[in-house]
Amino acid sequence: MDKELFKKAAIIGVGLMGGSLGMALRNRSLAGEVVGMFRDMNKMQTAEALGAVDRGAAELSEAVEEAELVVVATPVGISISVIQEMIPFLKPGCIITDLGSTKGEITGAIEELLPPEIFFVGGHPMTGSEESGVEAANPYLLENAIYVLTATEKTDTSALQAVKLMVEEIGAQCMIMDPQEHDLLVAAVSHLPHLTAALLVNTLHDTGVNLQKALFLAAGGFRDTTRIAMSSPQMWRDICLSNREMILKRLEVFKKQIQELEYLLGQGDGESLIREFQKARETRLNIPKRVKGLLPGIYDLVVLVADVPGVIGKMATLFGNKGINIKDIEILKSREEEGGSIRFSFSTLEERDRALKVLEDEGFQAAVR
Numbered sequence: 328m329d330k331e332l333f334k335k336a337a338i339i340g341v342g343l344m345g346g347s348l349g350m351a352l353r354n355r356s357l358a359g360e361v362v363g364m365f366r367d368m369n370k371m372q373t374a375e376a377l378g379a380v381d382r383g384a385a386e387l388s389e390a391v392e393e394a395e396l397v398v399v400a401t402p403v404g405i406s407i408s409v410i411q412e413m414i415p416f417l418k419p420g421c422i423i424t425d426l427g428s429t430k431g432e433i434t435g436a437i438e439e440l441l442p443p444e445i446f447f448v449g450g451h452p453m454t455g456s457e458e459s460g461v462e463a464a465n466p467y468l469l470e471n472a473i474y475v476l477t478a479t480e481k482t483d484t485s486a487l488q489a490v491k492l493m494v495e496e497i498g499a500q501c502m503i504m505d506p507q508e509h510d511l512l513v514a515a516v517s518h519l520p521h522l523t524a525a526l527l528v529n530t531l532h533d534t535g536v537n538l539q540k541a542l543f544l545a546a547g548g549f550r551d552t553t554r555i556a557m558s559s560p561q562m563w564r565d566i567c568l569s570n571r572e573m574i575l576k577r578l579e580v581f582k583k584q585i586q587e588l589e590y591l592l593g594q595g596d597g598e599s600l601i602r603e604f605q606k607a608r609e610t611r612l613n614i615p616k617r618v619k620g621l622l623p624g625i626y627d628l629v630v631l632v633a634d635v636p637g638v639i640g641k642m643a644t645l646f647g648n649k650g651i652n653i654k655d656i657e658i659l660k661s662r663e664e665e666g667g668s669i670r671f672s673f674s675t676l677e678e679r680d681r682a683l684k685v686l687e688d689e690g691f692q693a694a695v696r
Contacts, residue, residue, distance in 0.1 A: 332493055334359040337394040338380065339387065339409055341365065343456055344426045345400030346379035346464030351497040353378060354466050364390035374461045388416040396493070399425040404565035407436045410447075419444035422486045426450055428513060429570040430477045430506035438481050446486035449477035449506055451513070452499065459559065467498075474499035477506040507573075514573035519581060521563060522574070524556040551627075626679035628671045631692040639669060645689060646671075651682050 336358035338345045345363070352358045363380035364387055365371035371383035384390040391397050391413050399406050406427055417423075423445065427433060430449040437447045454472035456463055474494045478487055487503070494501040504512075527549070531541045545553075567574060591599045632638045639656070646653055655672035673679040679695065686693040 333395040336396040340400035346461035347468040349379040350466035403427040470498035
């Protein structure tokens with residue numbers, strides 16, 4: 328059976344997400360041709376060499392001409408203007424989708440702009456990476472990820488089904504919801520956590536102690552809790568402004584939670600604190616473990632090792648021989664002549680579990696965090 332869904336797919340913004348989708352479309356033969364739009368010729372050559380696109384185009388009109396699917400993977404701050412610019416060059420029946428983190432603003436604007444014969448389906452793959460650019464693109468980034476499509480009363484049913492089929496064919500899990508519901512949910516599980524991480528890091532400047540000492544002590548749990556604060560400031564500015572109404576609603580709830588915590592601490596109410604922590608623990612335990620989420624995951628192993636030359640290299644070689652990719656390595660403790668503990672971080676739960684088995688089979692003492 329021929330799996331080709333589109334004769335030509337155009338990707339505007341061939342970075343991490345756009346490049347990863349392009350690779351997935353090409354690897355699974357879902358598009359006869361994948362064309363990317365580039366202003367930088369060096370990036371065009373890189374994308375072509377990596378297999379993110381079949382070819383590049385320097386002009387928007389050339390990229391989208393005769394395309395049956397156009398994927399807008401630009402920053403959310405310019406997505407609407409990019410779509411507005413391309414409309415005169417689109418053929419009747421063309422489907423536009425995007426990969427942006429917010430959906431309400433773009434959906435409302437584009438539905439007013441598009442002629443009846445051009446269709447829009449909002450999209451948001453709930454996965455990502457701390458890295459950026461097409462160099463970091465991965466054809467498997469979207470596999471098993473939640474991929475939200477948004478629909479309104481104006482959304483064309485056939486166009487929605489076509490994009491849904493594409494999502495399923497690249498191995499992602501499709502969820503269809505209203506744009507406003509999407510924006511409220513991501514404000515809660517993505518946008519507010521990012522703001523919180525940024526604020527937590529910025530509070531280090533007001534601790535009243537030496538900042539370098541504070542940063543040294545922050546190398547453990549604080550580092551993991553605030554990891555998302557390393558993301559692009561420009562990107563998050565655009566996201567916050569685009570979804571500011573929903574974020575402000577979540578901030579009100581967050582402020583109430585802080586005020587309640589302040590009250591319990593002030594009263595010395597230990598029993599109520601236990602109930603709050605237990606409630607949070609139970610909710611956290613219900614987060615699905617076997618699917619990718621909106622925030623890139625980090626899964627850790629801690630290994631106790633003897634002070635033997637080359638022990639880290641030996642473990643890394645074991646992982647490499649099994650095709651297990653290490654995300655990060657950190658020496659947690661080093662006891663002279665005795666050894667210490669090493670933390671290995673992995674991008675997926677499956678890789679972490681495989682790494683644990685490899686180490687145990689070789690006699691290492693390892694545990695998950």
